[in-house]
Amino acid sequence: MPDPLFHKIALIGIGLIGSSLARVIRREGLAGEIIVSTRSAETLARAEELGLGDRYFSRADEAVRDADLVIVSVPVGSSGSVAQEIAPALKKGCIVTDVGSTKRSVIAQMQPALPDHVHFIPGHPLAGTERSGPDAGFAELFENRWCIFTPLPGTDAGALEKLSEFWRRCGSNIEIMDADHHDMVLAIVSHLPHIIAYNIVGTADDLEAVTKSEVIKYSASGFRDFTRLAASDPTMWRDVCLHNKDAILEMLARFSEDLASLQRAIRWEDGDKLFEMFSRTRAVRRSIIEAGQEIDVPDFGRQVVEHPAGGKS
Amino acid sequence: MPDPLFHKIALIGIGLIGSSLARVIRREGLAGEIIVSTRSAETLARAEELGLGDRYFSRADEAVRDADLVIVSVPVGSSGSVAQEIAPALKKGCIVTDVGSTKRSVIAQMQPALPDHVHFIPGHPLAGTERSGPDAGFAELFENRWCIFTPLPGTDAGALEKLSEFWRRCGSNIEIMDADHHDMVLAIVSHLPHIIAYNIVGTADDLEAVTKSEVIKYSASGFRDFTRLAASDPTMWRDVCLHNKDAILEMLARFSEDLASLQRAIRWEDGDKLFEMFSRTRAVRRSIIEAGQEIDVPDFGRQVVEHPAGGKS
Numbered sequence: 001m002p003d004p005l006f007h008k009i010a011l012i013g014i015g016l017i018g019s020s021l022a023r024v025i026r027r028e029g030l031a032g033e034i035i036v037s038t039r040s041a042e043t044l045a046r047a048e049e050l051g052l053g054d055r056y057f058s059r060a061d062e063a064v065r066d067a068d069l070v071i072v073s074v075p076v077g078s079s080g081s082v083a084q085e086i087a088p089a090l091k092k093g094c095i096v097t098d099v100g101s102t103k104r105s106v107i108a109q110m111q112p113a114l115p116d117h118v119h120f121i122p123g124h125p126l127a128g129t130e131r132s133g134p135d136a137g138f139a140e141l142f143e144n145r146w147c148i149f150t151p152l153p154g155t156d157a158g159a160l161e162k163l164s165e166f167w168r169r170c171g172s173n174i175e176i177m178d179a180d181h182h183d184m185v186l187a188i189v190s191h192l193p194h195i196i197a198y199n200i201v202g203t204a205d206d207l208e209a210v211t212k213s214e215v216i217k218y219s220a221s222g223f224r225d226f227t228r229l230a231a232s233d234p235t236m237w238r239d240v241c242l243h244n245k246d247a248i249l250e251m252l253a254r255f256s257e258d259l260a261s262l263q264r265a266i267r268w269e270d271g272d273k274l275f276e277m278f279s280r281t282r283a284v285r286r287s288i289i290e291a292g293q294e295i296d297v298p299d300f301g302r303q304v305v306e307h308p309a310g311g312k313s
Numbered sequence: 314m315p316d317p318l319f320h321k322i323a324l325i326g327i328g329l330i331g332s333s334l335a336r337v338i339r340r341e342g343l344a345g346e347i348i349v350s351t352r353s354a355e356t357l358a359r360a361e362e363l364g365l366g367d368r369y370f371s372r373a374d375e376a377v378r379d380a381d382l383v384i385v386s387v388p389v390g391s392s393g394s395v396a397q398e399i400a401p402a403l404k405k406g407c408i409v410t411d412v413g414s415t416k417r418s419v420i421a422q423m424q425p426a427l428p429d430h431v432h433f434i435p436g437h438p439l440a441g442t443e444r445s446g447p448d449a450g451f452a453e454l455f456e457n458r459w460c461i462f463t464p465l466p467g468t469d470a471g472a473l474e475k476l477s478e479f480w481r482r483c484g485s486n487i488e489i490m491d492a493d494h495h496d497m498v499l500a501i502v503s504h505l506p507h508i509i510a511y512n513i514v515g516t517a518d519d520l521e522a523v524t525k526s527e528v529i530k531y532s533a534s535g536f537r538d539f540t541r542l543a544a545s546d547p548t549m550w551r552d553v554c555l556h557n558k559d560a561i562l563e564m565l566a567r568f569s570e571d572l573a574s575l576q577r578a579i580r581w582e583d584g585d586k587l588f589e590m591f592s593r594t595r596a597v598r599r600s601i602i603e604a605g606q607e608i609d610v611p612d613f614g615r616q617v618v619e620h621p622a623g624g625k626s
Contacts, residue, residue, distance in 0.1 A: 101534075126534045129611035130598070140616065146531060175530075185523050185531060193513065193535035199575055200509055201594040203501075203568045210498050216600045217488075218459060218498060221414075221439045222506035222542055224607050227598035229535055234591035241579045241587050252576050255516045256569065262512055263565050266554045274554050278547035281514040285443070285540035287529045294537050298442035300613035303453065 005166055006069040010035040012060045012082055013073035014047045015233070016128060017099045019137030021071060022052040024170045027139045037063030047134045061089040069095050069166070072110075076100040077239035080109030092117040095159050099125055101186055101236075103150040103179035105243035111152065119159035124148045124182065125172060126190070132233040143171035144292060150179040187247035191240055192255060195248065197229035198237070318479055319382045323348040325373045325395055326386035327360045328546070329441060330412045332450030334384060335365040337483045340452045350376030360447045374402040382408050382479070385423075389413040390552035393422030405430040408472050412438055414499055414549075416463040416492035418556035424465065432472035437461045437495065438485060439503070445546040456484035457605060463492040500560035504553055505568060508561065510542035511550070538613075 009031040011018045018036075025031050036053030037060050038044050048056050057063040064070045064086045072082050079100060090096065096118050100106045103122050114120050127145040129136065147167040151160055164174045177185070204215045204223065215223065241248060265273040288294045295301050322344040324331045331349075338344050349366030350373050351357050361369050370376040377383050377399045385395050392413060403409065409431050413419045416435050427433050440458040442449065460480040464473055477487045490498070517528045517536065528536065554561060578586040601607045608614050 126531055128534070129616075131611045136611070138616070140619075143619075145533060148531075181522075185527050186534065188517050188520060188523050189528055189531045189536040190534035192516075193539055195575065195579075196509060196513060196572075197535075197538075198591050198594055199572050200506065200568060201597050202575075202590060203505075203564070203571045205593065205597060206567070206571070207501060209494075210501050212597075212600075214498050215502055216597070216604050216606065218439055218461075218502045218606075219601045219604075220458060220606045221441070221499065221503035222510075223502040224598075224601050225510075225538055225542055226506055227594070227601055227607075228613060229538055230591075230594035231598040232591075234588050234595070237591050238584050238587040242582055242584055245579055245582070248579060249576065251516070252572070252579075254519070255513060256572065256576075258516045258519070259509075259512050259565070259569065262508065263562065263569075266508075266558055266561060266565075269555055269558070271551050271555055274551040275547050277515060278511050278543075278545075278550050280518065281511055281540070281543035282547070284514050284518060284525075284529070285537075285544040287525075288532045288537050288540055291529050291532075293529065293531075293533045294540075295615055295618050297618065298444045298449070300541060300615055301618035302608055302613055303442075303451070304618050305608050305610065305614035306453075306456075 004032045005030045005162070005169065006032070008033045008035060008067045009069045009071065010037060010064045010067035011053065011071050011073065012037050012063060012086065014038045014043060014052060014134045015073060016132050016136045017125065018071070018073035019047065019050070019052055019134040020139065020141035021073065021170070023137055023139035024142065028169050030166060030169055031069070035063045035067060043134060050134055052134060060085045064094070065089050066091055067094060070097070072096070072098040075236045075239040076102050076106055076243045079106045080113065083110040083113035087113050087115055090115060090118045093119070095119045095121060095163055097121045097123045097163055099123060101190060101240050102244040103182045107150070107152065107179055119156050120152065121155060121160055121163050122150045122152075122179065123163070123167070124150075124186075125167065127172075130228045130231040132236070140171070142167070145172050146175050147172040148175045148177060148182055150177060150182050183244050183247045187244055187251045191244055191248050192251045194229050194232060194237055195241070195252070196255070197226040200226050201230040317345045318343045318475070318482065319345070321346045321348060321380045322382045322384065323350065323377045323380035324366065324384050324386065325350050325376060325399070327351045327356060327365060327447045328386060329445050329449045330438065331384070331386035332360065332363070332365055332447040333452065333454040334386065334483070336450055336452035337455065341482050343479060343482055344382070348376045348380060356447060363447055365447060373398045377407070378402050379404055380407060382476075383410070385409070385411040388549045388552040389415050389419055389556045392419045393426065396423040396426035400426050400428055403428060403431045406432070408432045408434060408476055410434045410436045410476060412436060414503060414553050415557040416495045420463070420465065420492055432469050433465065434468060434473060434476050435463045435465070435492065436476070436480070437463075437499075438480065440485075443541045443544040445549070453484070455480070458485050459488050460485040461488045461490060461495055463490060463495050496557050496560045500557055500564045504557055504561050505564045507542045507545060507550055508554070508565070509568070510539040513539050514543040
């Protein structure tokens with residue numbers, strides 16, 4: 001094992017992302033010591049049972065003492081209070097980062113609270129599954145995914161490079177952009193898809209003419225694809241909606257406008273327009289597969305998983 | 314091999330569904346002879362290269378001669394013309410069925426054209442992937458999926474049972490409902506999800522502030538889930554929209570109403586309402602997994618496929 005990249009890493013929050021980090025940090029030997037902290041006594045006990053860290057604290061300020069890297073992995077609405085709690089205990093020169101899905105709001109919440117003698121580098125690993133909690137994490141979560149930093153003006157180049165190296169060793173590729181652009185990009189690639197998925201599952205759940213059991217029974221014809229995103233953590237997604245409001249409302253307005261146009265084409269039986277709308281989208285998936293961001297098997301590989309012996313003819 | 318269920322099966326259309334049928338019919342020995350027909354010379358040649366049938370015809374009427382089972386697997390907008398073409402050539406007592414995703418329209422198109430001396434039993438296997446064409450099929454496609462029949466009044470019980478047995482041997486479970494209800498159920502579990510997926514991929518493709526390459530690069534954070542449905546066959550989906558218009562417009566209206574309400578909760582920062590909306594949907598996915606209509610691994614099993622050695626920690 002090479003020398004660890006950091007002497008002591010404190011993980012504040014030990015859900016899907018935090019616990020995946022704990023696992024990959026251990027596997028790759030990225031820290032001399034892993035400190036785990038979460039406010040929930042139950043979650044902390046579970047993290048300890050799983051052996052995710054070396055030491056465990058319910059108080060975040062105790063967890064960050066002497067740490068040279070602090071990773072805040074909590075719902076974005078809690079970033080501010082975590083920053084206030086840890087600020088007095090942070091070591092000089094420590095790197096503080098986060099994993100939140102909105103960046104303008106996290107910066108606005110955390111930056112004023114943190115002392116000048118630490119390196120605050122807002123970050124966002126674009127990785128996740130629909131599961132949450134310390135049991136849901138796994139060391140491979142960040143492999144071949146992007147980690148976006150939105151550094152503030154005057155960020156120390158050495159600290160940024162060290163944090164980049166950390167994420168590369170977790171398996172990720174690094175991208176830098178400003179916080180405004182990040183929030184706009186994420187609104188379309190992540191936030192809108194989740195909101196739409198939650199919405200359609202809600203619509204289906206409310207029908208009178210079609211029973212819930214019918215929706216479930218026949219879900220393989222399309223509906224089930226939406227239920228994965230709609231099974232994501234409600235606290236996380238409530239916070240994302242509240243903290244990236246402007247960009248999300250902008251994307252929702254465009255989506256609704258496009259949907260009204262599609263609806264009109266259906267009402268007026270404009271087959272040519274429908275065909276054109278449905279033709280342009282196939283290339284997008286092909287590009288995603290070519291970019292290595294999706295597996296190149298039909299049906300998300302479900303058939304492969306269901307028939308591990310490779311029963312495809 | 315037991316005696317084949319049918320002497321001669323004619324497959325009209327040899328895309329994803331038709332070619333999957335050809336493969337499972339062969340594997341299970343369900344026909345003495347498999348006749349393949351499609352209007353496209355290129356597709357017919359490809360089906361022959363793949364060895365999907367025993368004989369090949371570009372004319373559907375030649376294909377159905379002496380067949381005791383005819384399965385029409387074409388876009389629903391073509392059902393009527395196929396019915397007219399095959400009607401004069403159908404053997405007395407032959408079972409004619411289809412696989413279309415809309416049933417009222419298929420019945421309205423096919424029933425008037427077909428002679429009284431055949432058993433017309435409208436059917437719909439709820440199975441598919443985002444791929445199309447004769448190469449896309451596989452024998453396991455129908456396993457553990459539902460096949461819905463919407464039989465007309467006075468349907469012969471023996472013919473219905475024989476067709477049911479056929480689909481059971483293809484791996485499917487049988488359900489019977491009336492055509493109106495089928496079209497309403499499918500509008501929510503299949504048609505609306507596809508339309509929404511096409512729409513969101515279109516919206517993303519049109520943005521100016523976020524580039525196409527960014528959408529692709531960062532798609533793993535949610536967006537890519539929608540691109541699978543949006544990669545489906547545009548001809549098939551144009552026809553579905555035109556032929557299940559009323560039920561689809563009803564579902565679209567409900568979806569848009571719900572989305573407006575969600576949008577309002579975001580604008581007015583109603584966190585409690587958002588949390589409640591996002592909390593009720595997790596149970597739906599759990600039920601789908603329990604019903605055996607989805608695999609019980611996170612991220613549709615993509616991680617398992619990407620790490621076939623079982624790298625999960």
